Every structure is written in C-alpha cells, then in structure tokens.
Amino acid sequence: MDYRTKSFWLEGAYEDYTPNPALEGDRHYDFVIAGGGFTGMSAAYFLKKHEPGMKIAILESQVIGFGASGRNDGFNMTLLGENILELARLAGEDNARAAHAWAKEAVDTVHGLVQEHGIDCDYEHNGFLLIGLSKPHVAKVRKETDMHIRLGTQAEYLDAEGVRALLPSTPALAGMREPHCGILNPAKYCRGMKRVLMDMGVEIFENTRVMRLEQGRDIVLHTPGGRASAPAGMAAANAYSASLGLFRRHVFPLFTYIVLTEPLTDRQLDAIGWAGRWGIETARRFVHYFRLTADNRISIGGGSALYYFNYNTTRDRNEKVFSQVEQALVDLFPPLKGIRFTHRWGGPVACTFDFFPIAGVMGEYRNLYYSTGYTGHGVSLANASGKIIRDLYFNLDTHRTRLFFINRRPFGFPAEPLLYPAVRSYAGYLRFRDTLDDMRGGA
Secondary structure, three states, X not given: OOHHHHOHHHHHXXXXXXXXXXXXXXXXXXXXXXXXXXXXXXXXXXXXXXXOOOOEEEEOOOOOOOXXXXXXXXXXXXXXXXXXXXXXXXXXXXXXXXXXXXXXXXXXXXXXXXXXXXOOOOXXXXXXXXXXXXXXXXXXXXXXXXXHHHOOOOOEEEEHHHHHHHOOOOOOOEEEEEOOOEEOOHHHHHHHHHHHHHHHOOEEEOOOOOOEEEOOOOEEEEEOOEEEEEOEEEEOOHHHXXXXXXXXXXXXXXXXXXXEEXXXXXXXXXXXXXXXXXXXXXXXXXXXXXXXXXXXXXEEEEOOOEOOHHHOOOXXXXXXXXXXXXXXXXXXXXXXXXXXXXXXXXXXXXXXXXXXOEEEEXXXXXXXXXXXXXXXXXXXXXXXXXXXXXXXXXXXXXXXXXXXOXXXXXXXXXXXXXXXXXXXXXXXXXXXXXXXXXXXXXX
C-alpha cells in the first residue's frame, strides 16, 4: 500500500521516507502500544519523559501517522465534544470548565512540543474563527461565544460587519474569534515526533499489524512476525479499534472527507481577504472546516460524516461528498469560482455517541490503557492524551485524572446489523436540520 496517496500531507512529508523494520521474533518490554498515531506516540513520549529507563515499543500496522493522524486538517484547537454548548449541557458546567481548561492545556502541549523539539510542521498559532452563514446560526454563535467566555476563554463575538472586516468576501452573518488555536501539517508533525521518540530510545516497528491483543498478567501483541509483551500496554488504534476486538459497542469509525485547491495567487488571496490565516469552521451541525496551507492552498473538509457497515475503515474516497465540499468552498469564497482542486482524500475518525472521548485503564489486571473517541478533534486531545496515560500509569492524582471522561462508561450502542441504520438515520436527521437552517439563509 502506498501510504503517500492517503493525503496531501502524507504525500509531501513522506516523499523520501523509509519505514522502520517490522517486528521479528518475541520481545519483552515495560510497556507496549498498539497504534502509531498521535495517541500512541503521545503516550510513549510522556511515559518515557517521566521514567527515562522504561522500555517502550510502538507497533504500527502501516507507517507512523497513516490513519487520521496523517489525514486530518491540522486544527490544534480547544473543542471537546460537538460544541461548547453541548459540553456544558451534557457534562455539567463544573465538569465542562475543567474539561475546557484541559483542552486549552492540550493546545499548549502541542505548541510546546513543536517549539521544544524544533518539529518542522509549518505550525502557525493564528487563532480560530467560527462563522454563522444563516439566521439560526447567529443565535448559536452568540451563545457559543458567551459560553466560551463563561468557561474561561477570551472569545469575541462578531456581527456581520465584524466578520466582513476580517473576510470581506464571505456571506457570514455572525462570527466568534478565539485566539487559542493553531494549524499545522499533521504528517510532518508525526514524522517529527517519530524522530523525537527514537532519540529518546522508544522502539518503533512499522508495517507491523497487531493481529490480536491478548489481555492477562501481561499484555501481548501478536503480529505476523512475532510478539511484543509487557506488564502493561495501550490500545491506541482509535478508529481501527474494532480490528483489535475493542470498544465495538462504544466507538465507531466515522469518515470525513477533505479537498485541496491549487496554490492561490496574490490576487485571489487579496480578493478573499483571509489575512489573519485563522482556522475557520462553520456553525452547522456537520461543520465545514477551512484553512490555508504553508503554500497558500485552501483545504476544506466536513459537511457530512459517514459510517459504513460493520466498522468499515477502507472507504477513503466518496466522489459525491468531494463535489459537495468543493461547492461549499465557492459558496464561502465566491471570488474563487473556477479554482482548480488538486487533491481529494478521506479517512475515519473514532466517534462516540455523545461525541466525548473515553480514556482510562481496563482489564482484569488493570493493565490495558486506552484513549480514544476524539470525534475529529484529535490534534490537540490525542497529542496530549499521553499526559493522562502517564498520570494513570504512575498513580498520580492530578486534575487530568479527575476529568469527567476518565474511566467513564459511555453510552452503548447496538451491534450490527442495527448500528448501521441507527447511525445513518441520526446523521440524516442532522443533515435535514442543517438543510433547514441553510434554507433560512441570510439577508
């Protein structure tokens, strides 16, 4: 499999890449990790940082960052759950305040790792802009702004005139500007973190599929070429967790799709007026998210999220969704009508029914750690999840181990064949609500 075809990010960052050798034979460690994306690398990093003598191994079925970690749109942001209003409503305001503070810490963690280790990933810390494109969105954006402020964020509400001052060409009616957000090239970040981990002494095996995760006094990862065992381990496969026989009633893979334009000319950039280079999201239920790349392309994704029967994680392309997303870009930036799109890709993210992550430790011997279900917000949450795993592993009583989603039992959903129609029906309802909002329009 040519992993470079899986996203624009992987194509560029891994052009001259040589994967590490696969695991051969039986090896024993202090801690083993199944999955070499953001979550697995974060756990390895913070465990090793706390106890440099630990022997840690990461087993990745393809290459580091192959899954969502190398295909997302690179938003390092504070969002946890569907939106901040739902966070406060479902978790309660006290829990929401603590979780939101953790999400801000997660953003700072990623930014700090980039700076501390000189990771070349085109990081820009320009802030975030939420925009409302219809009348129902105006009230929603206002409420989200108020809740951000209430929970401790320096957010600013913008009316239509305020948004036009920032994005002159957009038809937005309202907006919220929030400074605690950055954008990065996720595949370059993964490659940089791999270098950091190997320098620390973490062993990384690529092209090493974990065929079975055995729980017992030891965690044993069985692969085609051997076994890696340890007194403790971590499941860090996220959207691919079902392949390990884990979380099948609590986490499902939801596909999101992204398209990318050719580099914009100076004239095109001037026409749309995106001088601040913020990461942008719309206030729809199925958000569209937009950003500029280092070479001034625009990537846009979202607008839908699709589940495929029986936890299918191979549906990386959907031409209908690609076309819809391309039209959404032109709708937001009319001066870009006729622009050429050069890349289209997709991938699965791990989702829970309430959109909140789950993290903790499980098993008869309490030695299998996990963190998953970021629901599309893993750049910050997954890359800082290693702090939670470190605290749990070393029995540290911290604000992180008291977060409401630690060791929680999430809402369980039906198994197949009932899961597919349940998810599709709910998604259809949300799309219908978005359509109604869109029809109410602006002026």
